[in-house]
Amino acid sequence: MKRLLSLAVRAAKAVSLVAVIAIFIFPFFWILSNSLKTYEETLVFPPRILPAKAMLGNYLAALSRMPFARYLFNSLVVNALVLASQFLVIVPAAYAFAMYRFKGKGLLFTLVLFGFMLPQQLTFVPIYLLFGRLRLLNSYASLVLPFAASSFGIFLLRQYFMGIPAEIIEAGYLDGVSHRQSMMYIMIPMAKSALASIALISFITHWNDYFWPLVMTNTVKVRTLPLGVAALRVTDGTTEWNVLMAANMLLILPIIATFFVAHRQIKEALVHSGIK
Amino acid sequence: MKRWQVALLALLAAGTFAAAAPVKIDFWYSMGGANGDLIQSMVKDFNEANKDVVVTATYQGNYYDTSAKIQAAVASNTTPNVSMVVDMHNAMFASAGVLADLGPFMKRDKVDVNDFIPGLLDWSFYEGKTVSLPFNRSTPLFYFNKDHLREAGLDENGPKTWEELRSYARKLTRKGERFGFSCPIDIWFYLGMVFQNGGEVLAPDGKHIGFNNDIGTKPIVFWREMIDEGIMKMPPGKEYNAWDVAMQDFLNGKTSMIMTSTGYLYGILSSAKGKFDVGTGYLPRAKQYGTPTGGANVAVIANKPAQEIEASWRFVKYLTDVPQVIRFSQKSGYMTSRKSAVAGPEMQAFFKGNPQFKTAIDQLYEAAKKRPAHPNYPQLDKIIMDEIQRAVIDRSYAPEQALKAIDAAAQRLF
Numbered sequence: 001m002k003r004l005l006s007l008a009v010r011a012a013k014a015v016s017l018v019a020v021i022a023i024f025i026f027p028f029f030w031i032l033s034n035s036l037k038t039y040e041e042t043l044v045f046p047p048r049i050l051p052a053k054a055m056l057g058n059y060l061a062a063l064s065r066m067p068f069a070r071y072l073f074n075s076l077v078v079n080a081l082v083l084a085s086q087f088l089v090i091v092p093a094a095y096a097f098a099m100y101r102f103k104g105k106g107l108l109f110t111l112v113l114f115g116f117m118l119p120q121q122l123t124f125v126p127i128y129l130l131f132g133r134l135r136l137l138n139s140y141a142s143l144v145l146p147f148a149a150s151s152f153g154i155f156l157l158r159q160y161f162m163g164i165p166a167e168i169i170e171a172g173y174l175d176g177v178s179h180r181q182s183m184m185y186i187m188i189p190m191a192k193s194a195l196a197s198i199a200l201i202s203f204i205t206h207w208n209d210y211f212w213p214l215v216m217t218n219t220v221k222v223r224t225l226p227l228g229v230a231a232l233r234v235t236d237g238t239t240e241w242n243v244l245m246a247a248n249m250l251l252i253l254p255i256i257a258t259f260f261v262a263h264r265q266i267k268e269a270l271v272h273s274g275i276k
Numbered sequence: 277m278k279r280w281q282v283a284l285l286a287l288l289a290a291g292t293f294a295a296a297a298p299v300k301i302d303f304w305y306s307m308g309g310a311n312g313d314l315i316q317s318m319v320k321d322f323n324e325a326n327k328d329v330v331v332t333a334t335y336q337g338n339y340y341d342t343s344a345k346i347q348a349a350v351a352s353n354t355t356p357n358v359s360m361v362v363d364m365h366n367a368m369f370a371s372a373g374v375l376a377d378l379g380p381f382m383k384r385d386k387v388d389v390n391d392f393i394p395g396l397l398d399w400s401f402y403e404g405k406t407v408s409l410p411f412n413r414s415t416p417l418f419y420f421n422k423d424h425l426r427e428a429g430l431d432e433n434g435p436k437t438w439e440e441l442r443s444y445a446r447k448l449t450r451k452g453e454r455f456g457f458s459c460p461i462d463i464w465f466y467l468g469m470v471f472q473n474g475g476e477v478l479a480p481d482g483k484h485i486g487f488n489n490d491i492g493t494k495p496i497v498f499w500r501e502m503i504d505e506g507i508m509k510m511p512p513g514k515e516y517n518a519w520d521v522a523m524q525d526f527l528n529g530k531t532s533m534i535m536t537s538t539g540y541l542y543g544i545l546s547s548a549k550g551k552f553d554v555g556t557g558y559l560p561r562a563k564q565y566g567t568p569t570g571g572a573n574v575a576v577i578a579n580k581p582a583q584e585i586e587a588s589w590r591f592v593k594y595l596t597d598v599p600q601v602i603r604f605s606q607k608s609g610y611m612t613s614r615k616s617a618v619a620g621p622e623m624q625a626f627f628k629g630n631p632q633f634k635t636a637i638d639q640l641y642e643a644a645k646k647r648p649a650h651p652n653y654p655q656l657d658k659i660i661m662d663e664i665q666r667a668v669i670d671r672s673y674a675p676e677q678a679l680k681a682i683d684a685a686a687q688r689l690f
Contacts, residue, residue, distance in 0.1 A: 039547070040547050043523075043524050043527050043528065043547060044528060045524065045525070045528040045530060065309070065312075065313065128348060128351075128352060129351060129352060131352070132351065132352025132353060132354065133352075137352055137354050138354065214337060214341070214345075215348065218302070218304070218334060218336065218345065218349070218354065218356070219302075219332070219334055220334060230308070230337065231308045231312060231335045232308050232309055233308045233309070233338070234307065234308050234309040234310075234311060234312075235306050235307050235308065235311075235338045235339055238523070238540055238542070238543025238544070238547075239308075239309060239520075240309060240310075243309075
């Protein structure tokens, strides 16, 4: 009886797990399926789960409808610069908050957390006006500088640094390493997984970001891929969903690839951040 | 050579040099997909024909995204030179001095504003200035599945009046399988019905709404009754999603008659090809035929160097001149905005092959009504939308209450 019960519980667990997985996978599957259909097929009712005949032409159409290479290049540049500058800012800041004692540290850290709590909707207008005055709109700077530091990253890394056993750090000091060396050769290697988490979350956020580049840029020269994909939508008329979905596939491929390579770190990142 | 001759030569040289450097202007537009490609190719042709001007055209999201971008650009001094401006935002931007007066240019270059179809000029003027010209304009249109109508023994030219619409819908509905009629609960169709009842958006005093009586309640009651009878589907979804649902139902034979934009005409015709015959008609009349218009105008942005304004005007003139009007409307399905283009042999030949498109133009000539070109109109527009949707969905909210709320808002806004 007991065994039967536990079997039932396990079965129920498995079923609900499969259901949850299906719910999460389905949108991606639906993008893929529609990206292979003809336009007419995207509109039929009841909807077809699989295309009658897989059409790769939608991908070519998506590529030719926009300067894809330009958008992709911009996305890569912006994301690389954001990641690099975040690394340069976050690591020393987190180290200082974790290891130094100085006047006003509590206040400064509160400020960092405050930045974490302010929603973008509140900050984008002043930032936009500031960048307008600095004549930095329509540039990579307007897409990178506002994210050059990450409150979330500083917070997460500081917590991680503080969790590193004091013995290890003290051993380093006894061996005569400086703060800089301790940060570079002790802390960073030990915080690899936290750094990877921060980088992944940052990458996913900025790769997908539609709102910020839409506000800050007016020209194709610096615009990123999500804006290019959105341009395939039609204002009052018939949007070719099949082409739009093909473009979406191209957009999310790097994210999916990242996920397959680093799903363990992503899980960890989500645990660290308390499910963002 | 005398000194003044040298000076003159230098001046000439400088002049030629300056002329050799092309004027660069930015054009913002709001159309993605194939229509966006069409815009880009029109821009390319302009650039090739005008070596002294370089137009860079950039997509800025839908109409409302573009408006928001212009507002932000004004604040940060990064405005484009030419932009599409969605119909009802023209007065708002004009009142803020953002749009250049095209009047003097039109007079100089003998561009006759009266050659544009009057129904499309509702947003072109502000305080005596010509602030924009019609470009990608559309109207609602009545679409029906001719096969369904024939099957049910109905006139295949479609219903002409509200009551005919109701009886057609009744005969075409098959419970649980097909709706006779579907229409998004949207201000566009609502205002059409107000116009059909002989109403106007604003009363003659300009402070009150012109439909705070049975003119305004009848459309809501009509919709409510048809929905309750199960012969009209209220397509679910927010904003344009509801429009897409209506269109998809129509293409799948789940709905026999719909109202939607002329902007969908080509998509509907090509998707229905080989499946069923598509008929188009005027929006059915009550006292008279009536339809609002929609879409966007093109405007030149003010407060720029004279050289750029001049180049911008030349580009706008090109976009709105007869050859491009014909090209644009034939390829995109937007309204042919100029009378001389409609009357010309190219469009007449085109109408023969596309009678459904002809219907849309005829309705525009005959039945288009204006909305008030007031800077605050967009706010009233939103309130009308919210109130009528509430009145259709929430049966404890009387249509009269909705109109009262709209009228109170109008008094605040105008």
